[in-house]
Amino acid sequence: MSVQTIQKRRTASAIRTLKGERPIVCLTAYTAPIAKLLDAHCDLLLVGDSLGMVVYGMESTVGVTMEMMIAHGQGVMRGSKAACVVVDMPFGSYQESKEQAFRNAARLMQETGCSAVKLEGGEELAETVAFLSRRGVPVMGHVGLMPQSVNATGGYRSLGRSDEEAEKIRRDARAIDDAGAFSIVIEGTVEPLAREISASLNAATIGIGASSACDGQVLVVDDMLGIFTDFKPRFVKHFASLAPEIDRAVADYAAEVKARTFPAEEHTFQMKRQKL
Numbered sequence: 001m002s003v004q005t006i007q008k009r010r011t012a013s014a015i016r017t018l019k020g021e022r023p024i025v026c027l028t029a030y031t032a033p034i035a036k037l038l039d040a041h042c043d044l045l046l047v048g049d050s051l052g053m054v055v056y057g058m059e060s061t062v063g064v065t066m067e068m069m070i071a072h073g074q075g076v077m078r079g080s081k082a083a084c085v086v087v088d089m090p091f092g093s094y095q096e097s098k099e100q101a102f103r104n105a106a107r108l109m110q111e112t113g114c115s116a117v118k119l120e121g122g123e124e125l126a127e128t129v130a131f132l133s134r135r136g137v138p139v140m141g142h143v144g145l146m147p148q149s150v151n152a153t154g155g156y157r158s159l160g161r162s163d164e165e166a167e168k169i170r171r172d173a174r175a176i177d178d179a180g181a182f183s184i185v186i187e188g189t190v191e192p193l194a195r196e197i198s199a200s201l202n203a204a205t206i207g208i209g210a211s212s213a214c215d216g217q218v219l220v221v222d223d224m225l226g227i228f229t230d231f232k233p234r235f236v237k238h239f240a241s242l243a244p245e246i247d248r249a250v251a252d253y254a255a256e257v258k259a260r261t262f263p264a265e266e267h268t269f270q271m272k273r274q275k276l
């Protein structure tokens with residue numbers, strides 16, 4: 001009889017306990033093959049609603065649906081085994097009431113098997129975050145620049161330089177922390193504020209455009225690999241430039257097809273059976 005050691009997936013509470021121990025590593029993932037490549041290196045994989053813009057070419061994240069998040073959440077769960085997988089709740093799936101939020105969060109967890117959900121919002125969503133947290137749904141918050149509110153804010157702009165903006169983000173983060181979120185994404189704000197918030201909360205803060213003072217970092221994977229290049233926020237670093245590499249590979253393929261040099265002999269089945 002063989003004894004098999006089952007490596008369990010990281011839980012939301014295990015992520016929370018990394019705060020103060022070491023920085024938390026997070027990237028977005030939208031598909032099984034990318035999740036498989038990221039899994040060994042990331043504590044958290046976020047199935048972000050940024051997939052609307054990155055994968056589907058939408059103008060914003062507002063048009064993303066539950067069905068899209070479920071399909072991609074399933075793919076990322078199939079491709080990964082160790083990382084804690086968090087799925088973004090899409091716009092319109094949680095703002096109406098805490099009951100609506102629970103129904104859709106439960107659906108995301110049941111249909112994908114993800115470990116937690118993320119939703120954007122501050123004080124106005126605190127009751128919802130508490131409702132979910134107390135009923136078995138680990139919640140990641142998201143404050144500062146909130147892309148689902150782009151139609152109300154009029155654009156993607158970093159926040160927190162004025163006393164008013166800083167105080168709003170401070171209060172939002174505190175409210176979501178008090179409501180029981182295990183972690184909070186802080187997007188698009190200045191270092192002193194991100195540092196102060198990170199030091200004062202129980203939740204693990206995950207920064208994107210919020211300095212190195214957060215408890216962890218997240219980037220959109222297609223941004224950091226240099227695949228998505230429609231726009232480049234200041235906070236993006238290209239750790240690879242795959243767009244030119246893909247361009248070269250596809251140009252080579254096209255040239256070989258036109259020259260009939262691909263497929264070659266080794267890619268061709270002959271009448272006499274050969275080993276595959």
Ligand SMILES: Nc1nc(=O)c2c([nH]1)NC[C@@H]1CN(c3ccc(C(=O)N[C@@H](CCC(=O)O)C(=O)O)cc3)CN21
Nearest residue numbers: 050053054061147156157158220223228232233234235
């Ligand atoms: N590919 C991609 N990466 C992201 O980080 C991302 C998405 N898509 N889609 C959803 C949101 C939208 N995000 C964005 C989009 C644009 C800026 C941007 O243009 N920022 C400017 C503004 C500077 C300012 O005025 O404060 C920048 O230069 O960083 C920032 C975040 C972050 N999220």
Ligand SMILES: CC(C)C(=O)C(=O)O
Nearest residue numbers: 028048049050185208
């Ligand atoms: C960038 C992260 C925080 C996100 O919300 C997304 O990818 O949708």
Ligand SMILES: [Mg+2]
Nearest residue numbers: 048049050088
């Ligand atoms: Mg998002």
